[in-house]
Amino acid sequence: MNSLKFQRALRAIDPSVVYRSNDIEDRRLGDVLVGVKDIPVGAQTVCVIVGAPQHIGVERNGGRPGAAEGPTAFRKAFSKLAISAFEQHINTGKLVIADAGDIDTDGKTLEQIHDEQYDIVAQILSHGYVPIIIGGGHDTAWPTIRAMEAMGKPYGVVNIDAHADVRPLKDGGRAHSGSPFYQMLTQQSSHLLPGGFVEFGLQANSVALSHLTMIHNAGMHTVMLDEVRRTGLETAWTQAYDRAASAQSVYVSLDMDAIASAYAPGVSAPAADGLTPQEVSHVLRHAAASGKLRAFDVVELNPAYDLDNRTAKLAGALAYDVVAGLASLLQ
Numbered sequence: 018m019n020s021l022k023f024q025r026a027l028r029a030i031d032p033s034v035v036y037r038s039n040d041i042e043d044r045r046l047g048d049v050l051v052g053v054k055d056i057p058v059g060a061q062t063v064c065v066i067v068g069a070p071q072h073i074g075v076e077r078n079g080g081r082p083g084a085a086e087g088p089t090a091f092r093k094a095f096s097k098l099a100i101s102a103f104e105q106h107i108n109t110g111k112l113v114i115a116d117a118g119d120i121d122t123d124g125k126t127l128e129q130i131h132d133e134q135y136d137i138v139a140q141i142l143s144h145g146y147v148p149i150i151i152g153g154g155h156d157t158a159w160p161t162i163r164a165m166e167a168m169g170k171p172y173g174v175v176n177i178d179a180h181a182d183v184r185p186l187k188d189g190g191r192a193h194s195g196s197p198f199y200q201m202l203t204q205q206s207s208h209l210l211p212g213g214f215v216e217f218g219l220q221a222n223s224v225a226l227s228h229l230t231m232i233h234n235a236g237m238h239t240v241m242l243d244e245v246r247r248t249g250l251e252t253a254w255t256q257a258y259d260r261a262a263s264a265q266s267v268y269v270s271l272d273m274d275a276i277a278s279a280y281a282p283g284v285s286a287p288a289a290d291g292l293t294p295q296e297v298s299h300v301l302r303h304a305a306a307s308g309k310l311r312a313f314d315v316v317e318l319n320p321a322y323d324l325d326n327r328t329a330k331l332a333g334a335l336a337y338d339v340v341a342g343l344a345s346l347l348q
Contacts (some may be wrong), residue, residue, distance in 0.1 A: 021053045021144050025133045027067070027118035034089055035116075036096040046114065046337075047096030049107050053117050056146075060113040062106075062343050063146040067137055068092075068119035072285070073127040074156030075317070077193035078184070080285040083321030087332075088119055088151045090283075090320040094333035102337070103344035111347045114340060117141075127192060131160040138164035142311065147343065149336055152316035154194035154285065155182055158270050161312055162201045165268055166208055172311070173213035173261025174201070175304070177297065178272040179220045179288045181228040181239070194285070194317070202235045210264040211236055215257040217300075218242050218275045218292050242291065254300045258307070268312040269304050271297070273332060281331055283323025294331055298338045305342025313339050 036047040056063055068088030075084055106112035120137065122130050134150070138161050141148040148164075150157055158176075165172045176182065176198060183202065184195035192200060198216075201209065214237040219229075221241060232239055238260055245253045261267050274284040277291035304310050315332045323329060 021056060021140065021146070023053070023117070023137055023140055025136045026121055027137070028121045029118050030092065030116060034092050036093065044100055044104070045096060046098050046100055049100060050096065050114055050116050053115050056113055056115050057110055059110060061111045061347060063113045063115060064149055064340055064343065065141045065146050066114070066116045066149045066151060067134070068151050069130070069134055069153035069157045070119050071122045071127070071130055072154050073130070074154035074192060074194035075285050077127070077187055077191060078195040080154070080194060081319065081322070083319040084152060084154050084285050084317055086320045087153055087318035090323070090326065090329035091151045091315065091318060091332050094326060094329040095336055098333060098337050102341040106344050106347050112344050127156065131156070131192065135160035135163045138312065139167045142168055147310065148312050149339065150314035152314065152318065155270070155272055155316045156192050156194045156197055157314060157316055158197035159192060159200050161268060161314060162197065165266070165312060168266070169208065170266060171208050171210045171213070171264040172266040172268060173210050173264040174268050174270065175215050175217055175258060175261045176270045176272070177217045177275045177300070178270070179218065179223045179274050179291055180272070180286065181216050181219055181224045181232060183228045183231050202231070202237070210261070212238065213261050213264050214238070215240060215260050217254070217257050218245060220288060220290065223288060250296050250299065254303065258300070258304060262307055262309045265309055266311045267304065267309045269301070269310060271301070271313070271315050271335065272317050273315065273328060274317055276331070281328045283319050283321070283328030285317040285319045294334070297335055301335055301338045302342040305339045306345045308346055310339070310343065
């Protein structure tokens, strides 16, 4: 693998945001995170964190602002987690977790930010690394989809969400936090696998019938929350993931509002009902351990409405599950 050098500038992270135990007997993620320039050539699995600190798309969609602070809250929580689930692979250099920093969003339009994110994620993918994008609004899914397209190979997508996010563009063709999968389904040419897009955990009281109809008319699939409960998580998820994973390359997008607000109050559009942390943890580990996960994101984390950093801690723990699932493939 070649050294990763971004064509776009990223904003460095304030060192005080990242927790370090400085205890060799109790190392935390903050102790082992590296910069992209320090990714070793021989690493087998490399996860690259990229922050997208903006909520422009949320505001365009009529949501409550605050998700721009999501990446910082995520890093504070994520960096405190112990590394015992994959420490041996960190020690041998087979697994590397790098932090590229944040996309510089100052003074830029959403469209400019999306173009920068596309370039960055495409570079990460081209090196065979796994980008972990931290939002920010769910509009961040669109540049990641574009980057998957740039690989020139069939891919599948699973959106874990209470909402379908297939709303049409705003006046003048402006994207927003509710439009990324509309953009994906209406692009002129696509490497998206036929039937390879699945919406998982949608709630009937949060999704318009017209949106469900659009997804089904495109030959794609929805798995409603009540269906998950009726069928059982294991069966519902396996059937959903297998549809996307037929492509061999899968992008999984996690909107934190898919989780009941009792567990995740700090989101842009909270839902009283939803999936549990245990359920989301299980499906993410399964996806990562499948050997087909190529990109992952956590979006709509909104610290302005969080309680005792509950949602940020959960977002960090779920990203940890993804890393642990990827590490399970290493020998």
